[in-house]
Amino acid sequence: ILNVEQSPQSLHVQEGDSTNFTCSFPSSNFYALHWYRWETAKSPEALFVMTLNGDEKKKGRISATLNTKEGYSYLYIKGSQPEDSATYLCASLGGGTYKYIFGTGTRLKVLA
């Protein structure tokens, strides 16, 4: 059974600070890892889809890395802004399945 864990559970940072979160997942039968950004009352927004060991993706001030051998991914936010406040979810997808296994998310609050 896949088990995806995210840390920290919640995080408060000051505007301008850089921060990062961790997603750990079972490395066996790995196919893809998804990162989503979820604001209250809105649809989870896809940030990154990562498949290859060593992948590094970037979207504006947000970037992510992937280590499939040890089963972890980091999400980085540089120069946090209040509009970055959201829950960041990761989801692991195993080979031969369309079923995501989600972590519990990291709730980020950026204080102005």
Added chain:
Amino acid sequence: SAVISQKPSRDICQRGTSLTIQCQVDSQVTMMFWYRQQPGQSLTLIATANQGSEATYESGFVIDKFPISRPNLTFSTLTVSNMSPEDSSIYLCSVGRTGSHEQFFGPGTRLTVL
């Protein structure tokens, strides 16, 4: 991508009643999924709803409690039956396309059962 809407966006219901949640997609999609997120828990897949076939339920979820309809390629409903406070959750639908592992999510329905 796909634009997905859900109704209602939130509701407060009494114990023992049922609520039907609607999910509408702006394009035809093969696969639709229903998830829930209980407080402090991860998003958990309830069932997969493909048009023209019975929904496939995950372990711990049954059709009598969560009946699903999928009448066409752009619409699905999930009913939460005989509700109890433990059913208080955010319910999300998502869609996927054959050959792609990406899923796109609706905005969710926040349900509180008193």
